[in-house]
Amino acid sequence: MEMKREAEDKFSSDHDVDENREDFLCSCCFNLMTQPTSLMCGHNFCRGCLARWFLTSRKRECPTCRQKWQGHPKVNITLRNMMYRLFKEEVKQLDIDLENDEETKSKLDDFDKKLQSKETESDPRAFCSGILLTLIAILVIYLAWYWRKSDQDLLIKKPLWSWKPQDVSTWLTELTWAELYSQYVLQEKIDGTMLMGFDEESLKKKLHIDNNVHLKALLYAIQGMTETGVKFPTNLWEYKALYPGRSLFLLYGLKDFPRTTILYLYLFNYEEVFLPFVHYTTPSNESHYVIAEVKPATWQLITFIMYTILLPYWLVGKFSWLYSDVHRWTSLFVMFSCFLLSFIEVSLFRSLLFNNENRIRSHVKMVISMGIFVILWPVVPRLICDFFFYAALYFSSVQLCVQIKNNIVNNNL
Numbered sequence: 001m002e003m004k005r006e007a008e009d010k011f012s013s014d015h016d017v018d019e020n021r022e023d024f025l026c027s028c029c030f031n032l033m034t035q036p037t038s039l040m041c042g043h044n045f046c047r048g049c050l051a052r053w054f055l056t057s058r059k060r061e062c063p064t065c066r067q068k069w070q071g072h073p074k075v076n077i078t079l080r081n082m083m084y085r086l087f088k089e090e091v092k093q094l095d096i097d098l099e100n101d102e103e104t105k106s107k108l109d110d111f112d113k114k115l116q117s118k119e120t121e122s123d124p125r126a127f128c129s130g131i132l133l134t135l136i137a138i139l140v141i142y143l144a145w146y147w148r149k150s151d152q153d154l155l156i157k158k159p160l161w162s163w164k165p166q167d168v169s170t171w172l173t174e175l176t177w178a179e180l181y182s183q184y185v186l187q188e189k190i191d192g193t194m195l196m197g198f199d200e201e202s203l204k205k206k207l208h209i210d211n212n213v214h215l216k217a218l219l220y221a222i223q224g225m226t227e228t229g230v231k232f233p234t235n236l237w238e239y240k241a242l243y244p245g246r247s248l249f250l251l252y253g254l255k256d257f258p259r260t261t262i263l264y265l266y267l268f269n270y271e272e273v274f275l276p277f278v279h280y281t282t283p284s285n286e287s288h289y290v291i292a293e294v295k296p297a298t299w300q301l302i303t304f305i306m307y308t309i310l311l312p313y314w315l316v317g318k319f320s321w322l323y324s325d326v327h328r329w330t331s332l333f334v335m336f337s338c339f340l341l342s343f344i345e346v347s348l349f350r351s352l353l354f355n356n357e358n359r360i361r362s363h364v365k366m367v368i369s370m371g372i373f374v375i376l377w378p379v380v381p382r383l384i385c386d387f388f389f390y391a392a393l394y395f396s397s398v399q400l401c402v403q404i405k406n407n408i409v410n411n412n413l
Helices: 002-024 047-057 077-086 088-100 102-153 165-174 179-188 192-196 200-207 212-228 236-242 244-256 258-268 270-281 298-310 312-322 328-353 357-379 382-409
Strands: 036-038 044-046
Touching (some): 002 077, 036 077, 044 047, 047 102, 077 088, 088 102, 165 192, 179 200, 192 212, 200 212, 236 244, 244 258, 258 270, 258 312, 270 298, 270 312, 298 312, 312 328, 328 382
Antiparallel strands (some): 036 044
């Protein structure tokens, strides 16, 4: 009876070991694991099998469930000790076989070297990225503070009647085409009050104007300033100082949805923004001098519409080029961003031709979000507007370069 009981106990023990054996099989080769290595997802593999997978696929992911893993997976000591107690002879034989397998040992060495090298490379890269992002944030905040402080010195912040001769001269210089008349302003000591009282004859005499187009343009500008009491914005910084939220909307709109944004300007800012934009980008002989009261010719509109449909970023780039004398570096940033955006747009059209529904849905969501912003921008705090404005203006080109690089890597371009 006792011998029978011992035989039954041994059979039960062997049966339990056989049942447990499945828990110690490699998920790749389905044999008992050699140097069992565990991943974050919970799957276990022979270290040699995991090394072959990594060196072949070049991916840090589980061969079974494809979950990503980080760091440098080590041999699971607890699991190895448990296997040694249950399958002592087999584990010893597996270790001996590994010692004699030069190919597997070589792959394990390569596996460890590559993971160690990636670990040493990742830390400095992450540190430098954090430093760079911090510096960019500080720079953007400084720009927002600096230009906000500088806005107080702009002519649009001064009533016309308080202008001094130097302010009138500065205004004419900003018009570029009227710069030659600024010297006569200083000679005659023409201030803002005198400027408001000029008619066509007195203006022509005081400033020695021989060009009738210039005379007509200056009279129109003076009449407008007399009615409103302040000057019209003639450059980017003045327009942003008056309309911070609208400037932010136009900047992001022209970057992400140029055609929709131009349509918006036609419907809601026709004389103030749309007409000057048309005249500057598709000029006629008088467009650069008399903007708001000259309606564009038919050929101008046709040319403008064609560019808007086919090459909208070319229009934005040309508009920036015209102000390169006033905003040299800003214009260069904008033109470079327009070039990158045109490149990305070509790839987007190619994707749409292949019915990429995800891209279409993403584009529609972005349009809706911009529509919501149109409603909310009047109540957005000035400092927040300035922060995002300068971030988009000066750092969009960096973000676009990274986007193009990622698209090329992922074979989307």
